[in-house]
Amino acid sequence: MVDLLKAFGRGILYILCFPFFLVALAIFAVIGLLAFIFQLIKSIFYFFTGQKFFPELPEDKELRLMKEAEEAKNNPQPQPQPQVNNQGQGGLLYEETYDEDDFLEEPTPETPLPRQQTTIEEVVFEEEPAPEVAPIQAPVEETPAPQPQVQEEVKPEPVKELIPDDHEDPLDDFLDPFGEDNKPVEEEEELEVYRPKGTTDDTYSIDEDDDTDSGVNINFDDWGKR
Amino acid sequence: MNFNLLIKLTENDKRVIIALLFAIILLFVIIGLLGSLIVRTMRWQGKKCDTLVSDVVTNHIVKTPHQLRKYAAKKNIRHFLKQAWIPIIIILVGVATLLIRNAITKDWSYDLLNYNNGTKNEGGTGFGTLLWIWDFTDSDSYTKIWGLTLLAKWPPLLNEPHFSVDAIWCYVYIVCMVVGGTWYFIAAQAYLARTIRAIKLSKKVFEKSLDNFDQNTPPQQPQQPNNPAQPM
DSSP, X not given: OHXXXXXXXXXXXXXXXXXXXXXXXXXXHHHHHHHHHHHHHHHHHHHHTTOOSSOOOHHHHHHHHHHHHHHHHHSOOOOOOOOOOOSSSXXXXXXXXXXXXXXXXXXXXXXXOSSOEEEHHHHHHOOOOOOOOOOOOOOOOOOOOOOOOXXXXXXXXXXXXXXXXXXXXXXXXXXXXXXXXXXXXXXXXXXXXXXOTTOOTTTOOGGGGOOTTTSOOOOOTTTTTO | OOOOOOOOOOHHHHHHHHHHHHHHHHHHHHHHHHHHHHHHHHHHHHHXXXXXXXXXXXXXXXXXXXXXXHHHHHHHHHHHHHHHHHHHHHHHHHHHHHHHHXXXXXXXXXXXXXXXXXXXXXXXXXXXXXXXXXXXXXXXXXXXXXXXXXXXXXXXEEEOOOOOGGGHHHHHHHHHHHHHHHHHHHHHHHHHHHHHHHHHHHHHTTOOOOTTOOTTSOOOOOOOOOOTTSOO
């Protein structure tokens, strides 16, 4: 009964307030219609300027930037690095797209490689990527910085110690470098001296075969004498 | 001076008065219940405002009631436009239908409630063909009680619902206007409800209350985290 009376009292109240409610509703309906027309005109402008139908409000933009900053703080994402593996650890390299210009263009050491490379095992067998290898810079011919030229210290070849020579004629040393006088100290074995068969050191002189001036000297002049 | 202030009522008159009283009470109760239903619906519609502005408020981007009302007004009108574009298009379709019909027939004095072509329950070019229509101008249907002219019986029926091909333009127009108009006014009511909610929120969110504050109570120290180095 009390609820019924409450509803009765509300009914009287609502009847009194209903005209005001209708006026407010009509005002908001008209405002909404005007806003719709205004927004339609604005949206046409936005369409031709490449913007959104409802541009982002400054408060929403601030909120978005704040959330992005928090996400970046919580989940720092590693920078994608080009993976170059030419040491045989990860197998062959598979490049997803091929562009001839990438190879024609010589990459500079400052710019990373243009495409992310993936090993063929990752693509085919879905294996885990190989451990990251520090990117190898592309070979660039660098002009070496001018350095003070240091003359290399040339080590003198070990000169065999010779027995001091008494005679002063250099031709003798030339003709008989391993002769009795010029024999090195270390060499103890006797060198063989070529000579024709049937001759001895006494009967053969190396001057007889000296053909340095006229080539090969073939003659049989002394054939019968020896 | 002899004033006859007492009204002598017959038993029948008393019954009529009691019946009218109950009818009026019942009418107000029904209006009260309908009003409560509308208020609850508007509270539920106004809750959408909380969703629209909560992120900005909880992240302390909006710091004053004025900023909150301004931001909520922008968000509300945008949400209204998202809700209202379909009913507006429906209304425009209805209006376009009517204009096309008038342009084709070159009849710009079109009667939307026309219900027959002169013969009862036949033809007709208006939406009245689908309605029951009584002749309330019939004087025989009225009587006088205490000097008031009241309806004594149902007046004669002029039209019963029937379908007419000529009135199909009007059917489309009326249906579009009723559906689109109702939808649009519901959206406008939601817009009104969100605006009221935004005004309430702007007062409530930034409200500072000293109800439970006691000047003599020392302020609570913030709890220090447990130091593992200290012995328990």
